[in-house]
Amino acid sequence: xxxxxxxxxxxxxxxxxxxxxxxxxxxxxxxxxxxxxxxxxxxxxxxxxxxxxxxxxxxxxxxxxxxxxxxxxxxxxxxxxxxxxxxxxxxxxxxxxxxxxxxxxxxxxxxxxxxxxxxxxxxxxxxxxxxxxxxxxxxxxxxxxxxxxxxxxxxxxxxxxxxxxxxxxxxxxxxxxxxxxxxxxxxxxxxxxxxxxxxxxxxxxxxxxxxxxxxxxxxxxxxxxxxxxxxxxxxxxxxxxxxxxxxxxxxxxxxxxxxxxxxxxxxxxxxxxxxxx
Amino acid sequence: xxxxxxxxxxxxxxxxxxxxxxxxxxxxxxxxxxxxxxxxxxxxxxxxxxxxxxxxxxxxxxxxxxxxxxxxxxxxxxxxxxxxxxxxxxxxxxxxxxxxxxxxxxxxxxxxxxxxxxxxxxxxxxxxxxxxxxxxxxxxxxxxxxxxxxxxxxxxxxxxxxxxxxxxxxxxxxxxxxxxxxxxxxx
Numbered sequence: 001x002x003x004x005x006x007x008x009x010x011x012x013x014x015x016x017x018x019x020x021x022x023x024x025x026x027x028x029x030x031x032x033x034x035x036x037x038x039x040x041x042x043x044x045x046x047x048x049x050x051x052x053x054x055x056x057x058x059x060x061x062x063x064x065x066x067x068x069x070x071x072x073x074x075x076x077x078x079x080x081x082x083x084x085x086x087x088x089x090x091x092x093x094x095x096x097x098x099x100x101x102x103x104x105x106x107x108x109x110x111x112x113x114x115x116x117x118x119x120x121x122x123x124x125x126x127x128x129x130x131x132x133x134x135x136x137x138x139x140x141x142x143x144x145x146x147x148x149x150x151x152x153x154x155x156x157x158x159x160x161x162x163x164x165x166x167x168x169x170x171x172x173x174x175x176x177x178x179x180x181x182x183x184x185x186x187x188x189x190x191x192x193x194x195x196x197x198x199x200x201x202x203x204x205x206x207x208x209x210x211x212x213x214x215x216x217x218x219x220x221x222x223x224x225x226x227x228x229x230x231x232x233x234x235x236x237x238x239x240x241x242x243x244x245x246x247x248x249x250x251x252x253x254x255x256x257x258x259x260x261x262x263x264x265x266x267x268x269x270x271x272x273x274x275x276x277x
Numbered sequence: 278x279x280x281x282x283x284x285x286x287x288x289x290x291x292x293x294x295x296x297x298x299x300x301x302x303x304x305x306x307x308x309x310x311x312x313x314x315x316x317x318x319x320x321x322x323x324x325x326x327x328x329x330x331x332x333x334x335x336x337x338x339x340x341x342x343x344x345x346x347x348x349x350x351x352x353x354x355x356x357x358x359x360x361x362x363x364x365x366x367x368x369x370x371x372x373x374x375x376x377x378x379x380x381x382x383x384x385x386x387x388x389x390x391x392x393x394x395x396x397x398x399x400x401x402x403x404x405x406x407x408x409x410x411x412x413x414x415x416x417x418x419x420x421x422x423x424x425x426x427x428x429x430x431x432x433x434x435x436x437x438x439x440x441x442x443x444x445x446x447x448x449x450x451x452x453x454x455x456x457x458x459x460x461x462x463x464x
Binding site: 012056091097099100103110131132161 | 337375376378379380382383384385386389392393396397399400403404433434436437440441449450451452453454455456457458459460461462463
């Protein structure tokens with residue numbers, strides 16, 4: 001197999017992560033001649049990680065303080081991995097590598113608040129986030145060799161600034177009658193059934209929503225498929241539409257593996273791919 | 278019935294005296310064209326000519342021009358000494374540039390484009406962690422600093438282009454702590 005089908009986690013690693021995650025994803029992509037990115041991944045990326053980045057930027061604009069913005073980030077963090085979160089927060093508080101660490105205190109007299117450590121950090125972090133958002137959007141279609149599965153009902157509008165805040169609307173589709181994927185889903189009813197069987201006993205809320213939507217589509221294929229159904233399908237869209245001769249590349253292997261195996265497809269992480277000869 | 282008002286314009290044949298016709302014509306000084314290497318070029322005009330009142334209108338702009346001019350001299354020095362194979366002098370010139378970047382960042386109220394470029398240049402050099410900056414990277418830094426010297430108010434989108442050019446030269450442009458934020462925000 002020399003074709004990779006890329007999901008949102010890989011797109012995110014390449015576009016907004018730094019260091020190891022980005023390098024692993026890029027190195028793994030280089031192992032394939034053909035790499036395909038469905039537009040659905042761009043939609044998920046914008047509605048997920050990019051939306052969170054815009055939130056962080058806008059919080060820094062509004063509170064105008066690095067320390068206060070970190071407090072907000074801590075409150076918003078939903079991760080159950082408390083150790084990881086506390087380590088990350090500690091690293092952020094330390095702000096290793098910040099320009100503020102090299103700014104002499106003597107500059108405060110000349111530049112006032114602009115030379116204070118908190119204000120420097122606030123602006124440095126805000127500008128890094130803003131740059132990351134704009135870079136990510138520009139590069140979104142350059143990550144893979146091909147862009148596949150166009151979504152006629154989804155408009156790719158670049159992030160823009162309004163009153164100093166970053167706006168990333170629209171995050172959802174604007175379907176005419178129903179989701180533009182609906183006709184493609186209806187010709188894969190057998191596979192939808194298998195996907196649903198693979199996750200029906202899962203206790204994860206995300207799997208439960210996905211399971212309900214899959215069941216609804218194959219039991220009532222003539223019912224219109226709405227925007228929310230498309231969002232609920234999530235990972236199932238990637239597994240369903242990945243070409244049979246491709247490897248689905250994801251970092252979310254725990255969720256993808258049962259789905260992929262249910263319909264005879266293969267999902268691998270960048271680390272899996274890189275450890276192969 | 279009231280009188281009908283005719284709102285027609287009145288045409289006067291008198292000479293317009295709103296302008297001061299006695300004023301002597303403004304003498305425009307010849308534009309001096311210089312480069313940092315001291316060679317004559319048609320492409321570069323001194324920044325002070327472009328923004329003659331920068332110090333009065335926006336003091337941070339005047340400071341930024343002075344610092345940028347100094348910084349570009351250091352990077353040109355780094356490029357020239359690197360060409361001669363004098364890596365120590367080249368690296369030391371980079372140190373001098375690095376040392377003035379925090380003060381340049383204090384002038385970030387000029388524009389977000391300006392601030393983001395200064396931050397990216399600072400991080401690019403800091404993330405080398407003392408490693409040697411190669412000639413391609415030195416040229417990339419010179420190019421981006423020259424751009425904001427002539428266009429300090431450049432659009433953010435154009436600043437992003439310049440930052441992407443730094444990445445293409447092999448630099449990491451984000452602060453070290455950014456990766457932790459990226460992990461937390463990707464939930």
